[in-house]
Amino acid sequence: MPELKYLLFMGCVIPYRISSYEISTRKVLDKLGVEVVEMPEFNCCGLPLDPVNHDMMLTLAARNLCLAEQQNLNIVALCNGCFGTLNHVNKELKEDRKLRERVNGYLKEIGMEFKGTITVKHLIYVLAKDVGFEKIKDNVQKPLTQLRVAQHTGCHVIRPGKVVGFDDPENPTALKTLIKVTGAKCLDYMDETECCGAPIIGVNAEIPLQLAREKLDHIRAVGAQAMITVCPFCHMMYDLNQSRIERTFNEKFRIPVLHYSQLLGLAMGMSPDELAFKDLRVDASELVSLL
C-alpha cells in the first residue's frame, strides 16, 4: 500500500472561480485518509501559454515539477489541463535527453534542475488506483441509489492516449466506476468523450457554446438528473455558462453540474452545505431533495 500523500497542484481556475471543487475535494480526501500538502510558490501550469511559446509552457511546467521534486512528493492535480500539461512535460523531460538539456538550460537561470524523480496524477487516478474502489465503497455511508447521473470525463485526462495511458481514451471507465461506487446510476449517452470547447472561448464563443449545448442535450435525452465533472474548466462551461447557453439557444436545461468530489461527499454522509453546493450556478436543491 503506497503512502497516500501528495502535493496539491491547484492551478488557476479553481482559486479564481471554482472553490466548490477545492472545498469538496479537500474534505473527501481527508476523510479517505489521503494527505495533501500545500505547494508554495507554484505558478500557472503553463498550458495557457503553449499556443504563444512552447518553450515558455515547458519551463513553467518544469518549474512546478522541480518544486515537487524538492519536496520529494508526487503531484495530485484537480484540473484536467494542469494534469495533462504537467504529466506530459514530466514524461517528455524524463524520456528526451535533448529536450531535458534545453529546459534545464532555462531552469539553471533560476537555480533549478529537472531530475525526473516524481510522478503526476489526476484526482480520479488517485481515487481509482491509489485509494481504490474498494476503500471508497467502504466509506460510502449513504448510497445515492435514487440518483441517475451522466459523467463528463473531459479531454486532457484521457488524451493523447499514448501519453496518459491510464484509461481507454475511446471508452473511459474510471469516472463511471467511481460514480457507481457511490450507489448512483451512471447513464451512457451519445458522444461521451466530446470536448467541452472551453479552451477557445476567448477566441470564439459561438462554437464552444454550441458544443456544450449539444452535450447538455444528449445528457437530457437519457434522463440524467445531474452531470458529473472532474475539471474546473469543463465545469465552468456547463455550470457557469449554462444560463448563457439557455439564452443563446432559447432552451431550458436546468441540469445541475456537480464536481465528482461533491457527489462522493454526499455518499460519504456530508451535507450539501459542507460540500459548497451553494456555489453552484445551476440550482441543485431539487436534486438534493431526492436524497
Next chain:
Amino acid sequence: MAETEKGEAKETEQRMVLKITDVDPRFKYEISKIPGAEKVMLCFQCGTCTADCPIARFSDFYRPRKLIRMTQLGLKDRLLSSDVIWLCSTCFTCIDHCPQDVGIADIIRALRNLSVRERDMPVVFKELASNILKTGYAYMIPELRLKKRAEEGLPLLPKANLENVAKLFDITGLSKILEKVGT
C-alpha cells in the same frame, strides 16, 4: 471571429488559384524542426482528423486536414495570417485517431507559435501572459476571493515567485515577443 464576414472573405481568398509565388518550399522543413511537428510530411490526407474534430463540426472554416496540407505545400503567409489556426481546442482527438501518427494538434501549436513570432496573437493570450507575469496565475484573482478563502476555511493561496517567472519570460524570449506585439 472566424465565423464572421472577415472569415468568409479570407475563405474565398484561400479558394483562389495557387500561385507558385505564394509557396515557400522550405516551410515544411522549418515546421518539421519544431518539437511535435516532425511528422508533418507523413500526412496522406485521409481526413480522419477533420471527420472526428468537434470544432470542425460547428465551424465552416476550421479543417485540420486542410491546415496540414497547406503546411506541406508551404502556404506560409496564408497560414500564419489566418484566424482559423486559433480555433483548435486541443482536445487531442486528432492525435489519437491519426493513422500516420502525425500529431496534428502539435503542428497547429507550432503554426500558432510561428504566427506569434512573426505577426501577432489574439488579445486573450496577451491578457493571460500579462496575468501570469504579474501574479504567477493565469487569471487575476480578486482580493475578495482571497478573503473568502479564509471564511471558507481554505488555506492561504500561495504567492508565486514573480522574480523567477519574470526571468523565465525573458530567457525564453517571450518578453521580447510581448514587447513587439504590444498589449
